Amino acid sequence: MSALAHTFSDSVVITRRNLIKVKRVPDLIVFATLSPIMFVLLFRYVFGGAIGGLPDGISYAEFLLPGIFAQTVVFGSTTTGASIAEDLQKGLVDRFRSLPMSRSAVLIGRTVADLGLNAISILVMALTGLLVGWRITSSPLEAAAGFLVLLVFAFAVSWMMALVGLLVRTPEVVNNASFIVIFPLTFVANTFVPLETFPSVLRTFAEWNPVSSVVQAARELFGNQPASAPVPDAWSLQHPALYTLIWAAVILAVFVPLAVRAYLRTATR
């Protein structure tokens, strides 16, 4: 077997291992999806009435859901870091590193399994969204592209979190540290409110924040962006899908090698 085939088969073994945990600890999925459901309900019914500046012909539910999708998958990706830190703590990374297996399979298996988890969360979110008035008004192909953009970006963030997990080594710390970064990233964006209401400096940041472009791309691809919506000033939001994919590619190009290198050098304790 070639090296590539080895990497593939080892990654399948590790992905399976990670998904078995999801099956055995269903609470993982329950809580991964409960908090976004809570977000949907809170924003839709508590803030929804007060949030203004929406383009004509669109309900807040339609505006909100793509934002919640993006927030959910970005938060979902932090699981990657915490899980890797846990494997390190328990000595499993030592075991894997002493085996004649592919050097990147543990990380690939992890990020792919978390991609699967994210896909499940989005599915649950979408069903909740349909209940509170969100609708897809585009073609099935466009809708699929919308989900794909969300998942590709989440996958890239997973690799970033993998490196964090390998460097920080304590699951709880990974969670806390990533919240500090991810909360502002997902809030200083067009996730919950239109950008037009932002003060100017914050607005520029939000326009170029890749979370905004993910949300914007999802809105366009799900047909949640009415024709009456103003054309964004920033290039990033005029070509949100392309801008998002560039970000994802850059993140992967930087963080895959860094994470693999950290994995090879890491040692328990």
Next chain:
Amino acid sequence: MSDAVVVEGLVKKFGDFTALRGVDLTVARGTVLGLLGPNGAGKTTVVRILSTLLRADGGRAEITGLDVATQADQVRSVIGLTGQYAAVDEYLTGEENLEMVGRLYRLGKKESRRRAGELLERFDLTDAARRPAKTYSGGMRRRLDIAASLIARPQVLFLDEPTTGLDPRSRLGMWEFIADLVSDGTTILLTTQYLEEADRLADRMVVIDRGSVIARGTADELKAQVGGERLELTVGSVEGLGRAAELLRPLAVDDAQRDEQTRRLTLPVKGGAATLAEALRLLEGSGVELLDVGLRRPDLDDVFLTLTGHSADAAEGSAPETTETTR
């Protein structure tokens, strides 16, 4: 060649701290080497270098003739590692854990399953095979961990403190399993803080302290280094201690040690049981109240104490120089 493991001049530094200062050792094929030392001595660092997890800063190491630095991939195919923590996935069942490791050793699906079944049976885990490892006791997890490291029939097995944290009964059980492996011809490098464990399982021993080898040999050779048998007696009063020392002086082959706190007298002697009988005769009618008396051969604790100036246990808590920063 007859040595499965050859280590020459191994040096490892962690920042300013030198964990290994030129360690040499060999393990003959099919034998067990006990690597002994207090916490922080560098035992685990040696194992981590030999199992390709860490790179040495100096020296070289070969496993079955393969260099651990330049042929790490091939080395990984011939070794098995059981670290200090039972590295099992607690969400997987025992069976799934073993099959996963088998697949990663590239045994193939069918062979992995077959080997997993064999090892579960051998390590008394068949009844628990389909339960998540989370539900296992400490002893069961260790057994599963060792089973995982054996799945590809490694030529060389590293056992890093395999019984640390186990209760005495599980420890005895583990010893039997390890002794069994040896009879199969597996070469084992075993690290331990328990001298009794090394005495029981290892053919030869290497004692390291603060990153250097301070002694090596068989258990008997090491014991011979500390000297022969000794007479140990405990008396009822401090005056009795002086009196007994006086009376028994003719039997001693070297200076006696007196401990007034425990009222214990230790005399290096020769002649075995006859000497003991002679001692009792000398003390008869002397008025010394004798609480306990016995003839003792040195054990590895004595070896340790003599070689390092501190006991293996004491090093754990009270010797500040032996830091935990080595790993």
